[in-house]
Amino acid sequence: xxxxxxxxxxxxxxxxxxxxWQLLDPVYNKVxxxxxxxxxxxxxxxxxxxxxxxxxxxxxxxxxxxxxIKALSLExxxxxxxxxxxxxxxxxxxxxxxxxxxxxxxxxxxxxxRYLDWQGxxxxxxxxxxxxxxxxxxxxxxxFAIRQDKDPNEALKGLSGISVLYANSVxxxxxxxxxxxxx
Amino acid sequence: xxxxDFYDKALVDERVKQFADQVARRISGELTEEEFLPLRLxxxxxxxxxxxxxxxxxxxxxxxxxxxxxxxDIADDFDKGYGHFTTRQNxxxxxxxxxxxxxxxxxxxxxxxxxxxxxGNCIRNVTTEAxxxxxxxxxxxxxxxxxxxxxxxxxxxEFLFLPRKFKIAVSSSQQDRAAVRTxxxxxxxxKDLSTDQLKVNVMVGGGLGRTPIISQLLKQDxxxxxLLSYLEAVLRVYxxxxxxxxxxxxxIKILVKTLGVEAFAKEVEQEWQLLKSGPTxxxxxxxxxxxxxxxxxxxxxxDNTQYERYLSENSEFARWxxxxxxxxxxxxxxxxxxxxxxxxxxxxxxxxxxxxxxxSKLAQEFGFSEIRVTHEQNLVxxxxxxxxxxxxxxxxxxxxxxxxxxxxxxxxxxxxxxxYCSLANAKSIPVAAAIQQKFDDLDxxxxxxxxxxxxxxxxxxxxxxxxxxxxxxxxxxxxxxxYQITIGGQQGKDAQLxxxxxxxxxxxxxxxxxxxxxxxxxxxxxxxxxxxxxxSRIGLTPFKNSVYQGKEATI
Numbered sequence: 157x158x159x160x161x162x163x164x165x166x167x168x169x170x171x172x173x174x175x176x177w178q179l180l181d182p183v184y185n186k187v188x189x190x191x192x193x194x195x196x197x198x199x200x201x202x203x204x205x206x207x208x209x210x211x212x213x214x215x216x217x218x219x220x221x222x223x224x225i226k227a228l229s230l231e232x233x234x235x236x237x238x239x240x241x242x243x244x245x246x247x248x249x250x251x252x253x254x255x256x257x258x259x260x261x262x263x264x265x266x267x268x269x270r271y272l273d274w275q276g277x278x279x280x281x282x283x284x285x286x287x288x289x290x291x292x293x294x295x296x297x298x299x300f301a302i303r304q305d306k307d308p309n310e311a312l313k314g315l316s317g318i319s320v321l322y323a324n325s326v327x328x329x330x331x332x333x334x335x336x337x338x339x
Numbered sequence: 340x341x342x343x344d345f346y347d348k349a350l351v352d353e354r355v356k357q358f359a360d361q362v363a364r365r366i367s368g369e370l371t372e373e374e375f376l377p378l379r380l381x382x383x384x385x386x387x388x389x390x391x392x393x394x395x396x397x398x399x400x401x402x403x404x405x406x407x408x409x410x411x412d413i414a415d416d417f418d419k420g421y422g423h424f425t426t427r428q429n430x431x432x433x434x435x436x437x438x439x440x441x442x443x444x445x446x447x448x449x450x451x452x453x454x455x456x457x458x459g460n461c462i463r464n465v466t467t468e469a470x471x472x473x474x475x476x477x478x479x480x481x482x483x484x485x486x487x488x489x490x491x492x493x494x495x496x497e498f499l500f501l502p503r504k505f506k507i508a509v510s511s512s513q514q515d516r517a518a519v520r521t522x523x524x525x526x527x528x529x530k531d532l533s534t535d536q537l538k539v540n541v542m543v544g545g546g547l548g549r550t551p552i553i554s555q556l557l558k559q560d561x562x563x564x565x566l567l568s569y570l571e572a573v574l575r576v577y578x579x580x581x582x583x584x585x586x587x588x589x590x591i592k593i594l595v596k597t598l599g600v601e602a603f604a605k606e607v608e609q610e611w612q613l614l615k616s617g618p619t620x621x622x623x624x625x626x627x628x629x630x631x632x633x634x635x636x637x638x639x640x641x642d643n644t645q646y647e648r649y650l651s652e653n654s655e656f657a658r659w660x661x662x663x664x665x666x667x668x669x670x671x672x673x674x675x676x677x678x679x680x681x682x683x684x685x686x687x688x689x690x691x692x693x694x695x696x697x698x699s700k701l702a703q704e705f706g707f708s709e710i711r712v713t714h715e716q717n718l719v720x721x722x723x724x725x726x727x728x729x730x731x732x733x734x735x736x737x738x739x740x741x742x743x744x745x746x747x748x749x750x751x752x753x754x755x756x757x758x759y760c761s762l763a764n765a766k767s768i769p770v771a772a773a774i775q776q777k778f779d780d781l782d783x784x785x786x787x788x789x790x791x792x793x794x795x796x797x798x799x800x801x802x803x804x805x806x807x808x809x810x811x812x813x814x815x816x817x818x819x820x821x822y823q824i825t826i827g828g829q830q831g832k833d834a835q836l837x838x839x840x841x842x843x844x845x846x847x848x849x850x851x852x853x854x855x856x857x858x859x860x861x862x863x864x865x866x867x868x869x870x871x872x873x874x875s876r877i878g879l880t881p882f883k884n885s886v887y888q889g890k891e892a893t894i
Contacts, residue, residue, distance in 0.1 A: 257377055257460070259500025263578045266497055271613055287361065287370075287378055291496035318357060320350040322490040323567075323619075325497075330618050331567075332346060332490070333625040 157203075157281070159308045161289075161315075162299040169315050171308045172299075177227060177248060179203045179281075199224040203250050206230045206239065229281070232260035236267045246276060251297070253282035262295045269296035269326040286310060290317025296326035340403055340709060341486050341632040343451045350493070351448045354455060358382050359441035366438060381461060381499065383454030384440055388761050393432045393440060394457040395447060397712050399467045399485040399509075400428030404699040404708040409450045411695035417443050422695070424679060424688045426752055426803060427506070428466050428712040429457055433759050455493060460501045462492035462574075467509040468516035469713035470674050472633055473721045475666040476513040478530050479537060483630040484566070485509050487621065491567050498574050502581030503589035505574070506546075518714060520554045520834040521545045521806060523591045524573065527832075528563070537563040543573065543603070544595035545834075547800035552592045553834050555600045557607065563626070565611075567619040572610035576603070636707060636722060638669045646725040656732055658785065659743040664728075671725055675706075677718040677735060678742040680750050682779070683772035685739070687753040688716035697738045705731050715752055715791075717745065747784045748792050748857070749775050752803060756796030756813065757820070763796035765813025765820035770794055770849055777850035787857055790870050791830070806830045808870040809856060810837045811849065822849050826856060826882060827874035835871065840883055855885045 160175040178201055206228040213222070229250035230236065239249070249268060251261040261280065268274040279299040280292050289300055293315060302308045324331040343351070358378075365375040379385075383394040395410070402410075410430055414422045417439055418432040425431055435443065447453055457464055465488045467481040468474070488507060492498070498505070510517040511528035519525030525542035539561045545554030561569055573591075580598075582588045595603045650657045665674040677698060680687045690698075698718055702710050705727045706720035713719055723731060735741035744750050751774065754760065756767025771794055778784055793807030797814075804810030810825040821843040828837030844852055859882050864873045874882070 256374070257500050258583055259460075259498075259578060260583075262497045262500065263575050266575075285374060287374070288500075291494075291499055294496040318350060318353040318494060320346050320353070321496070322346075322350075322493055323495045333622065333628075334618060336344075336346065336628075338344075 157279075157301045159302040159304060159306070160279075160299055161302060161308050161312055162277075163293065163315075169312055171312065176201050177203050177279075179229065179250075180205060180208075200226050203227040203229050203248065206234060210238065230264065232258065232264060234264075236264050236272065239268075240272065243272060243274060248277045248279060249274065250279045250281050250301075253280060253284055253288075256283040256285050256288055262291065265292070265295040265297055266326060286314030289314035293317070294321065294325040294327050340401055341398070341482075341629070347451070347490075348448075351451070351453045351455075354382075354453060354494075355441060355444045355448050358444060362437060362441055377459055377500070379437075380459035381456055382440070382444070383457035384435075384437070385458060386761070387433065387759050389759070390434045391437050391440070392759070393435045393443060393454060394425070395430050395432070395452060395454050396457045396464045397429050397452075398489050399465060399471065399482055400469050400712040400714070401471075401482065402710040402712065403450075404702045404710065406450045406452055407695050407699040407702070407710055409446055409452070411692040411699065413443055413446060414692040414695065420693075421689050421691045423686070423755060424690065424712050424716045424718070426714045426716060426754075426801060427457075427464055428469075428714055429464055430712070431755070433755070458504075459499075460503050460505075461499045462495065462501075462505045462507065465489050465492065465507045465509065466517055466522075466714065468512065469676075469711040469717075469719045470512075470516065470665050470721065471711075472635070473667050473669075473672075473674055474512055475668050477511060477668070478513075479511045479528060480630070480633050481509040481511040481517075481528060482633045483626060484511075484526065484528055484539075484563070486629050486632070487567070487625070488570075491570070498578060501574070501578055502583050503586065503591075505577070505591065507570075515830070515832045515834075516714075518803065518806065518830050518834070519545075520832070521547055521551075521803065521830070522554065524570065525554050526566075531560070539563060539566060541569065541573075543600070544592040546590050546592045547803055547805050548590070549587055549798040549800075550590075550593065551800070551805040551836050552596065553836065554592075555595070557600065557604050564621045565615060567621060568614040568617065569607075569611055571614055571619060572607045575610055576606050580606075635668070638672055638722065638724075641671045641724060641726055643671060643725045646728060649729045653729075655743075656729060658781070659732055659741055660728065662743050662747060662785075663741070663745045665719075667722065669722075672722050673725060673728065675720045675723045675728070675731065676713065676745045677720065677740050678745055678750065679717055679740075680744060680775070681739045681742045682749075683775045686755075686768045687751055687771055690718075694738050694740060697734075698740065701731060701734055715745075715750060717750070743781065744784060746789045746791075748787055748790045748853075749778050749784060751775075751792040751794060752807065753794045754796050754801035756794070760796060762799055763813060764798075764815035765796050765822065766846070767794045767796040767802065767813060770811065770813075770822065770846055773846070773850045774853055777854060787861065788869075790857075791828075792853070793828075803830075804828075805836045806834055807837065808874075809853060814843055816843070820846060822846060824849075824852060824856075824886075826879070827871045829869075829871045837871075838874075838879055840879060841887055852886050856882055859885045 160172040227248035281301040364370045385392045423431045472480045508522040527540040541558040542554035543557035711719040753771045757763040793804040794811040795802040795804040806828040823843040825837030
C-alpha cells in the first residue's frame with residue numbers, strides 16, 4: 157500500500173516507503189478465491205477482504221490458500237468476532253474508514269485489541285486523515301494508510317494529538333483517575 | 340466549583356493550540372471545508388446565516404463570577420456586546436470571525452473554560468439542574484457525577500464520530516428539573532436506603548427533533564461504581580449499530596425503537612459483562628476527589644425579621660420572591676432566578692455584556708461568586724441569604740433583570756430561530772416578542788400561573804417545544820413562515836409530548852391563538868390544576884373549538 161505511516165514499538169512513527177502489503181483489487185471480488193494462487197500476486201503480501209474470504213472458506217478453499225493467508229481487511233459493518241478462527245494465522249488486519257466521519261472502525265479496533273487480544277499490526281485505510289490519527293492510535297491502530305491525496309509526512313504530525321486523556325484507551329488501559337497525581 | 344488541576348489545564352491548553360493550527364490550515368486551504376467541518380463543530384463553531392457562531396461549554400450550567408466576567412469581555416471584544424444562553428446551559432456568541440476563535444478559546448482557557456464537544460456527532464455537554472447542590476428536594480449533589488462524566492466523555496477517542504449527537508442529563512432530586520427524559524441517556528441518581536449506596540436508573544432513547552420520543556428505562560438500580568463501564572457499553576452498541584444512512588434516523592432513540600428496549604438492553608448487558616469490573620470501575624477515592632470541589636457551603640443562621648417585613652410591606656418585592664426564588668436546603672437562604680426575559684425588547688436567553696458584568700458583581704456581593712445557567716435560559720444565584728434579598732432585588736431591577744415572571748407564560752424558551760440560524764424554517768424571536776407584548780399584564784400572568792411556552796424555529800426543536808405546555812413550531816409552507824401549535828406537553832419525571840391542535844397559523848395571529856387557549860384553560864381548570872393536566876382531563880376539543888371555531892380546514 158502507498159502512503160503508509162507505521163508506529164514501531166508503540167512509540168516512533170515513521171513513513172514507510174516500502175510497504176509490502178497489497179490490497180486485493182476490488183476487481184477480484186467476483187473471483188473464485190481458489191484461483192488465488194494462480195493470480196500473479198504472492199499470497200503472503202495480499203490483503204484479502206474478509207467478507208470474500210468467508211464465502212470462499214465456506215466453499216472449501218484449498219489448503220495452500222487456507223494456510224497461506226496473512227492479512228485480512230474488514231468492512232466496518234462486519235462483526236470482528238467472526239475473525240477469531242483465523243487470528244493466529246494473520247499478521248495484519250485492516251479496518252476501513254469509508255468516510256472519516258464514520259467512526260465504526262474505532263469500536264472494531266477497540267474490540268480487536270481489548271477483547272480478542274489482537275497483538276499484530278492493525279491498519280486504518282480509507283478516508284484516513286491527519287486530524288483523526290491520534291484517536292485511531294488510542295483505539296489501537298498502529299499503522300495508517302493515509303488518503304492518497306495527502307502528504308504522509310504532514311499527516312505524521314497528527315499523531316501527537318493531545319497528551320491528556322481522561323478515559324482509558326487501548327494504549328493506556330488505566331483511566332486517568334487511577335493514575336492522577338495530586339498537584 | 341470544580342477547579343482545574345494540572346491535567347485539566349494541560350488538556351484545554353493543548354486543545355486551543357490544536358484548534359488554532361486547524362483554523363490556520365483551513366484558512367491556508369490545506370484543509371477543505373468538508374474536512375474542517377467536524378473539527379470546528381467539535382469546538383463549538385457553527386456557520387450561521389450572517390457569521391460564525393461559537394458555542395461555549397458551561398459544564399452542567401455552573402459559572403464563577405470571574406468566568407461570567409470573561410464571557411462579558413468576549414461579548415464586547417469579539418461579538419456585538421451580548422451573548423445567548425441556551426437550553427443546554429451553554430452560551431452562544433453569534434457574530435464571531437473564524438480567525439479570531441483561537442483567541443477566544445485562549446481567553447476561555449485562562450478561566451478554565453472551553454468549547455469542546457458543544458457540537459458535532461459526539462457526547463455533548465453533560466447537563467443537570469440549575470439548583471444542584473442547594474435545592475431542598477435534592478437526594479445527592481448531581482454535579483459530582485456530571486463532572487466525572489464530563490471528564491470521561493471529553494475527547495474519548497472511540498466516541499468522537501458517532502452516528503449522531505449524544506446528550507446526557509443527570510437528575511438527583513425529587514423533581515426532575517433537567518429534562519432527563521428527553522435525552523439520549525438520562526440518569527436518575529438516588530440513594531438506596533437499605534445500603535446507603537448511590538444507585539442509578541438509566542433511561543435511554545429520549546429526544547425531541549422530528550421524531551420526539553420520551554425515554555424508557557434501560558437499567559434499574561445500577562451501582563454508581565459501574566456507571567462509566569455501563570455507559571461505555573451503551574455507546575459501543577450505539578456506535579456499532581446506529582444508523583448512518585439517514586441523519587434523521589441516526590439518534591439512539593431510533594435504534595432503541597427499532598430493536599425494542601429489551602433487545603437493546605440485552606446487547607448492552609452482554610457488552611457490559613466484558614467491561615464491568617475492569618479499570619473503568621469508579622473508585623470511592625475518585626468520587627471523593629471530585630465531590631470535594633462541590634462541598635456544601637457553611638451557611639450561617641440568621642434572623643429574617645427584616646426580610647419578612649419587606650415581604651409584607653412591598654407587594655412588588657413579594658411577587659418577585661414568589662416566582663423568582665427556589666427553596667434552599669438552608670432555611671435562611673434561597674436560590675434566586677435572574678430572568679433574561681424582561682419583555683419584547685429582549686430576546687429570551689440574550690444578555691448584554693453590561694448585564695453579565697452586573698450579575699457577576701452581584702454574585703460576588705451576595706452569592707459566593709457562583710452563577711448557574713438554567714435550561715430555561717435564565718441565570719441563578721444559588722445561595723442568597725434572605726436578608727440580602729431585598730437589596731439584591733433592587734440592584735437587579737436597575738439592570739432590567741428582575742422580571743417577576745419565572746415559570747410563567749412569558750418565561751418562554753426560545754431558540755435563536757430564523758434571525759440567526761441557517762437551519763430554521765421560521766423566526767422565533769419576533770413571535771416571542773409579540774406574545775410578550777400581548778401578555779404584559781403581570782396580574783393576569785400571575786393569575787394564569789405556572790405555564791411553559793416553548794418556541795422552536797424548526798423541527799430540530801432546540802427550544803423543546805414538544806414538552807412545553809404550549810409549544811410553537813415554526814414551519815415553512817411554500818417559502819412563507821407558519822406556526823404549528825401543540826398543547827399538553829410537560830417536562831419532568833412524567834414527561835409528556837404535546838399534541839398538535841390543528842393547522843398552523845401566520846405569525847400575526849399567534850398571540851391571539853395563545854390567548855384563546857389560555858381562556859379555555861382558565862374557564863375549565865380546577866383549582867391549582869396545571870395547564871397540561873386540564874388538557875389531559877378535558878381533551879383537545881374545547882381548545883380546538885375556541886381557536887378554529889369550525890374553520891379548521893380553511894387556515
